[in-house]
Amino acid sequence: MGVVKEQYNIIIVGGGIVGLTLALLLAQSDKRIALIEKRAKIESFNRAQYDVRVSAVTPASVKLFEQLSVWKDMVALRVSPFTHMHVWDGDGRGKIEFDAASAGVNQLGYIVENNVMLQALWQRVASTAQIEVLSDIELEYLERHENNPNIELHGGDRILTAPLVIGADGAQSWLRQAAHIAMTERDYQHHALVCTVKTEKAHDKTARQRFMTEGPLAFLPLDAAHYSSIVWSSAPTHIDALMQLSDEGFALALTDAFQSQLGAVIEVGPRARFPLIMRHAQHYVQAGLALVGDAAHTVHPLAGQGLNLGLADAALLAELVLEEYAHKNEYVKYSTLRRYERARKTENATMLAAMDGFKHLFGNDIPVIKWLRHRGLNLTDRSSFIKSLILQKAMGV
Ligand SMILES: Cc1cc2nc3c(=O)[nH]c(=O)nc-3n(C[C@H](O)[C@H](O)[C@H](O)COP(=O)(O)OP(=O)(O)OC[C@H]3O[C@@H](n4cnc5c(N)ncnc54)[C@H](O)[C@@H]3O)c2cc1C
Structure with a gap:
């Protein structure tokens, strides 16, 4: 032929x-x-x-989906709006918070399942x-x-x-x-572990992320009040160890690493990992x-x-x-x-x-950098102008 x-x-x-x-x-x-x-x-x-x-989907991406009339189909399947974002430093001394109301919008974005x-x-x-x-x-x-x-x-x-x-x-x-x-x-020398979890406390439509020296841990709110999708980025050997834990052991490790912000993690789904480059x-x-x-x-x-x-x-x-x-x-x-x-x-x-x-700022344990980081986060948190600039970028506006 x-x-x-x-x-x-x-x-x-x-x-x-x-x-x-x-x-x-x-x-x-x-x-x-x-x-x-x-x-x-x-x-x-x-x-x-x-x-x-x-994926955390920005309002700019939602607008694109709306333009194609596919957003309503995604909403009919399942999307999870979030209205608040809390980010804090390892030991909790530096933090920054964002909310939709003070930004004059109904939500900061959506968590949408890739499928x-x-x-x-x-x-x-x-x-x-x-x-x-x-x-x-x-x-x-x-x-x-x-x-x-x-x-x-x-x-x-x-x-x-x-x-x-x-x-x-x-x-x-x-x-x-x-x-x-x-x-x-360039290899980030991080792998990301992802998993769906159920927590004792409701997430209140808040996306939370704790930055630890080893890497960030995010809890992304899903449509049911007690369910979140987590992304834990850390050194490959640490992720190896987390992947090998029993469900109970992993739930305890998560609760601890997340400083019980949502109470105990009471249920964990299958875990998957991705090398980050x-x-x-x-x-x-x-x-x-x-x-x-x-x-x-x-x-x-x-x-x-x-x-x-x-x-x-x-x-x-x-x-x-x-x-x-x-x-x-x-x-x-x-x-x-x-x-x-x-x-x-x-x-x-x-x-x-x-x-x-x-990644470098938060992955650093040098005292002066830690101090600058805490101060930087807290000062930014108090400046509505800088916060609105950061938010605009994060929302893809
Ligand atoms: C842990 C993790 C969390 C993330 N979270 C977020 C988030 O919250 N928000 C966000 O914006 N991004 C996030 N991302 C990034 C996001 O997942 C990717 O940027 C996005 O999925 C890339 O989409 P894509 O369509 O470009 O590529 P892909 O999803 O990789 O799609 C490529 C497609 O091409 C096909 N293909 C490949 N080779 C061939 C070939 N030779 N012939 C035919 N077909 C082929 C594949 O089968 C696939 O369907 C995250 C990534 C990771 C790893």
Whole structure:
């Protein structure tokens, strides 16, 4: 059998939350879009059980989902608004608190299970005629031809070709590697342990995080008043030990590390772990090619920003590409892709640097740094101006 060549206007590699959102945004044009996702089956939402993977979703990301009319579908499945944030230093001498009312908003953000977002987005993609989902192709290599704006993606006996190819294929991005885009990479020397827990006291829609020298521990409030999703980042050997504890032992360790802020942890679900690595692609674009989301950058989850940054990439890239199509340009100019790169790379680099700063500031036991940290947190807590600046950034405003 001969090779089959399939022509599209846009190919998106990767149907995670960022790739799906981008596909739906671009489907606002009349272009033919191929969405390649290697997982044949996507985990679907199960009301009886919380997904162990959740994300703090900013109001800016919610706005994007609203624009695509998928937010109401996510709300119908399950989302958990939070109205307060409490952050404190290891020994409790430095703290900072935020609340929605004083920021003049109804909530600071939402905790949303990843499978809620995936299910709502997949459903919408399935009913969008211009998007063709391909899950039966294993990509092997990328090829360009002189004087031809199309990029070819080869897999088995198929060639998919388009003048715009976008990598939304996560941290290990195949497209990034196939296009030989180099990465800046640094191990945070932290792994993150995630788990759903039940606590003695209600969380009062408050997201809480304690910064310890070994790493931060966050309790993110779920829709039921006594349930939270926790993210505990620490040295890999410490996470090894926590993973090996019995449920009872782990519940005790959590209660203790969280200083019983929500009383005792009385129930723990299955635990999962993720190595944390800072990655930043040295280029986000080439002629006819762009990277978005984790394919372009990964960041420490301590401020819950990774997905939100990826969604902001998707929003800007789609806006610029749709502008080109509105001007009847069939091919997205390299200069347009560069505009996307300049804007998003700067923004993402700032967030990556801030997360590095936080990790070092809080991971330090030197007395003078500890003193500065306590003072800094408490002074910031008393300054409504600085607090509102921090909040605006955290909310993606
Ligand atoms: C512990 C932890 C907590 C986090 N908490 C938050 C938070 O609170 N808020 C937040 O904003 N972010 C958070 N993040 C970050 C967030 O999870 C990621 O940034 C986000 O999920 C990335 O989405 P993505 O769509 O870019 O990539 P992915 O979710 O990795 O999706 C990539 C998709 O591409 C597919 N794929 C890969 N290779 C190929 C290929 N060759 N062919 C076809 N398909 C392919 C994969 O199957 C996958 O479906 C957290 C991360 C961790 C580890």
